[in-house]
Structure formats: structure tokens, C-alpha cells
Amino acid sequence: MPGTDLPLLTQAAHEAGRIAVSYFKRDHQSWDKPDGAGPVTEADLAVNRMLEDTLRAARPNYGWLSEESEDSDARLDKSHVFILDPIDGTRSFTEGSSTWAHSFAVAQDGIVTAAVIYLPMRDLLYCAAAGEGATLNGEPIAVSETEELAQADILSARPNMGGRHWKAGQPPGFERSYRPSLAYRLALVAQGRFDGMLTLRRSWEWDIAAGDLILREAGGGCTDRNGAPLRFNSPSAQVDGVVAGGLAVHRELTGALIPTAGSAG
Secondary structure: OHHHHHHHHHHHHHHHHHHHHHHOOOOOOEEEOHHHOOEEEHHHHHHHHHHHHHHHHHOOOOEEEEOOOOOOHHHHHOOEEEEEEEEEOHHHHHHOOOOOEEEEEEEEOOEEEEEEEEEHHHOEEEEEEOOOOEEEOOEEOOOOOOOOHHHOEEEOOHHHHOHHHEOOOOOOOOEEEOOOOHHHHHHHHHHOOOOEEEEOOOEEHHHHHHHHHHHHHOOOEEEOOOOOEOOOOOOOOEEOOEEEEOHHHHHHHHHHEOOOOOOOO
């Protein structure tokens, strides 16, 4: 039911923004997660509590996967599952940057069907429902039409530029830019502000799920680093990297990367 799930996610995103902004640039507690998993703040937990209260009540039969909730195998038996990052870019949030986002999605049988990425400090609301296109603040968006990777502006962290990742030993001659939130990177590519993005490490589903649908509904390609379509609600809750962009740029990026072990490509 993507048509009814999207309004639900949109309403939750606005409420999440209200809660998070009430903590932003104010004194609040923060902690470092175990095993170098990054920071978490009072704001993350407050948003997550609201999501659990409202979304679970609205869709009691849906599974649940949130960065700030204890995971359970029970979600694996559900056809529909919420995939949520209460605040994507928590480090940016604690540093006072405006590029953090709320990233909310619903997946059905492994495929995202409704998605919202909301940056309240920038008044940016990206939305998509399967088969209905993607929007920014209610207006349709589309990926860039750049045809050649050498002319592209790609969002990527510096470690992805290591020669060990690329068939030619060095990345193609594109321009590299960076934004800390993975969700925001995907949204910016969907909007056509950048031509593509990539992250080559294993990535959590809650960082990726909403952007995957928004970007595909904006006419782009979004796959794992080997070019395989992304599937969600896996036992590991991770995907094998992400490569996204306009169709031509996406095709060139995946073709230039060395496939990982076990890839059919």
C-alpha cells in the first residue's frame, strides 16, 4: 500500500523534525556506541520513541528495522517492514551542521515501496512511492542527464578513490564531492544536483533504503557495488555498497569498479 504508507511516513518525518530541532544546538547528552559504531544522542532516541509509538500503532503487522531499536529476527517473516534512520548524520547533528536528515522507508518483499528523506534545517522534503515518481517539496525531480563519467560530479568519501577498487588501478577522471549523510547524498543525486554517488563499504539498510526508491523513481540507477539490484530486510541488515546515478553514469561507474568476491559480475 505505497499510496497510504507515504502520507504516514511524511507525517512521521515532520514530527521527527520537530523533535530533533528542539534538541539541535542545545545542550543534550550524547554517547559513543560500542565497536566504533558512531555517536547517538538524546535526539536520536527521542525521535525513535516517537516512531515506535506512531508507526507501530498505525501498521501493527509490519516488521521493524531501525538504527536505534534492538533488532529482532521477527522482521524477517514479515512481508512489509519499516526501515528507519531516526537521524542520519548524527555526527553532523552534534557538530551543528544542517546536513543531517530523517530517512524513513517501507519495503515490501525486499523492495522499497514508500520513502521519505527530510532535512528540517534546510526545509527539504524528498518523497517517493513506487510507480509515482519522486518529488522535492512537492515538485517532481529527475536525475542529471550527464552522459560521460569523466564530466561527472560524484559524491564519494575519499577512501573510495583507492586504486584497489578500480579496474584501471585508479578511478576515472570525475570530480569528487562529499556530504556526510548517505541519505542526503542519494537525494542530491535524485534531484540532479550531482551526477552520481558511491560508497564501497558495506552499508546499513536504514541509511540507504529511502534514497534507493527516491533515486530510482527520479529515473536513475541504484545498485550494490557489483551492479545488482538492492534488496532489503536481510538478516545482516546491510548491503554490499551502493552505486547510484543517472543511467549512463551509473553504468560507467559499475563497469569501472572491480567486482567483489562472489559477484556474478
